[in-house]
Amino acid sequence: MRTQFRVFLALLVAAGVLLPIPANAAPSLLEVQARVRDLEEQATTAAEGAQEAKVQLSKLTKTLDSVQQKASQQGESVKQMNKVIGAIAADQYKAGPLSQSLELLFSTDPQLYLSSAGSLEAITRKKSEDLKKFSVATQRLNATTFTVSDKLALVKAAEAKFKRQLALANSKLDEAEKLLAKLTAAERERLAKLNADQENTDLRNSRAESGKYAGVSGRSGTAIKYALEQLGDKYVFGAAGMTTWDCSGLTMRAFKAAGVSLPHSSRAQYRYGKAIPKNQLQPGDLIFFGKPISHVAIYLGPDRMLHAPRKGSQVKIANMNMGRKPYIGARRL
Numbered sequence: 001m002r003t004q005f006r007v008f009l010a011l012l013v014a015a016g017v018l019l020p021i022p023a024n025a026a027p028s029l030l031e032v033q034a035r036v037r038d039l040e041e042q043a044t045t046a047a048e049g050a051q052e053a054k055v056q057l058s059k060l061t062k063t064l065d066s067v068q069q070k071a072s073q074q075g076e077s078v079k080q081m082n083k084v085i086g087a088i089a090a091d092q093y094k095a096g097p098l099s100q101s102l103e104l105l106f107s108t109d110p111q112l113y114l115s116s117a118g119s120l121e122a123i124t125r126k127k128s129e130d131l132k133k134f135s136v137a138t139q140r141l142n143a144t145t146f147t148v149s150d151k152l153a154l155v156k157a158a159e160a161k162f163k164r165q166l167a168l169a170n171s172k173l174d175e176a177e178k179l180l181a182k183l184t185a186a187e188r189e190r191l192a193k194l195n196a197d198q199e200n201t202d203l204r205n206s207r208a209e210s211g212k213y214a215g216v217s218g219r220s221g222t223a224i225k226y227a228l229e230q231l232g233d234k235y236v237f238g239a240a241g242m243t244t245w246d247c248s249g250l251t252m253r254a255f256k257a258a259g260v261s262l263p264h265s266s267r268a269q270y271r272y273g274k275a276i277p278k279n280q281l282q283p284g285d286l287i288f289f290g291k292p293i294s295h296v297a298i299y300l301g302p303d304r305m306l307h308a309p310r311k312g313s314q315v316k317i318a319n320m321n322m323g324r325k326p327y328i329g330a331r332r333l
Helices: 002-014 027-095 099-106 110-180 187-215 219-226 245-258
Strands: 274-276 284-287 294-303 305-308 316-319 327-333
Touching: 027 110, 027 187, 027 245, 027 294, 187 219, 187 294, 187 316, 219 245, 219 294, 219 305, 245 294
Parallel strands: none
Antiparallel strands: 274 327, 284 294, 284 327, 294 305, 305 316
16 A cells, blocks of 8 residues: 555656655745845854954053053162162171161260261161162062053953954854855845845935934034945944944944044943933934844934944944844933
């Protein structure tokens, strides 16, 4: 009976009534597109982690330079004091077992005692002060040396984090490239056209919408105006103008035009300004996404934001849905 059933299925397949289903069906072009975008988003997240490490590294390096300069100055001071202490030790050695103070104490000449006691006391006090200063300076130098060691360890840790995050970002992009390499030339061309058509549509819509936000005044208005002038510019990791941007590079430059200094990192920017509840957002507020934070945009109005999204995209106006990156909070500068 089973044999007859198999023969029956084979006849149906041969007749085209049933088509055999491949064990590992190739993903559709849209599935490949979604997967590539997901990898690009992961790469963007890692790249923002690298930017945060870069900001930390810059601050730590400046601190280390300052502490090292301080240690150098303190070391020179201790060196000079050491000469004074050496002179004190030499004087003590030359004085022999019976110091000048003891000689004076056992002197039988009252006039000599009275005339020399004041100056001897002053000399002794001066030596004591020199010894105390040397001790304090040495302790400070030791403390500063320990600080240099600590800061140096932090700098090395920040450097390692930067390299790790950058390597992770590149590995995600490599994975996306390998996925694209499995497509035929015709499929890659179709996918490129799909992406280009979407980006062109987004840009047309962004430019048509941009006029709505021309009336925003003050610092926020200046930042928005600057960012809107970059519509259509390409996203590039770590870029901050003048024709390519990443998310925090765009917000950093936009607010610099408005007189506000920000670091080039979404996570670092989240520590600036005043926290704002979502239901009190105003145009020009910075809004943040991702756990950990890996994206920043400029709020324009209800569910609308201006940002540089990811590799393969461009500066645009979009809704506030970042997919896998949840909304985290907002800051007003």
